[in-house]
Amino acid sequence: MVSGKGSDSLEEQIRSKFTPEELDDTEFEFIVGPQIGDVLSSIQLKDLRGESVELDLANGIHLLVFWTSYCKPCHPLLQQYSEILSTNPELAANVKINTISMDWEP
Numbered sequence: 001m002v003s004g005k006g007s008d009s010l011e012e013q014i015r016s017k018f019t020p021e022e023l024d025d026t027e028f029e030f031i032v033g034p035q036i037g038d039v040l041s042s043i044q045l046k047d048l049r050g051e052s053v054e055l056d057l058a059n060g061i062h063l064l065v066f067w068t069s070y071c072k073p074c075h076p077l078l079q080q081y082s083e084i085l086s087t088n089p090e091l092a093a094n095v096k097i098n099t100i101s102m103d104w105e106p
Helices: 007-015 074-087 089-094
Strands: 042-046 052-056 061-067 095-101
Touching (some): 061 074, 074 095
Parallel strands (some): 061 095
Antiparallel strands (some): 042 052
């Protein structure tokens, strides 16, 4: 099953990266998420226990930062975000930085 805008071409692009042996008749579900310019009111993520958590994005400006512990440039960047917000109270009142670690697998 494929869903989302332009998803047929996405499935074709992904399948073209693998040989038939690598695919091994595996069925995939391709879900195309939000696109650039889409307005999101919330997103659902899983916490470390595997439970769903809803992140409310309705008010203010939200920066979603996806990072990993082994990403060397990520650590100083996360620290810089923190410093910027701590030294700019007006900015901190309007901008929320949501860091999402991609290390954990359910």
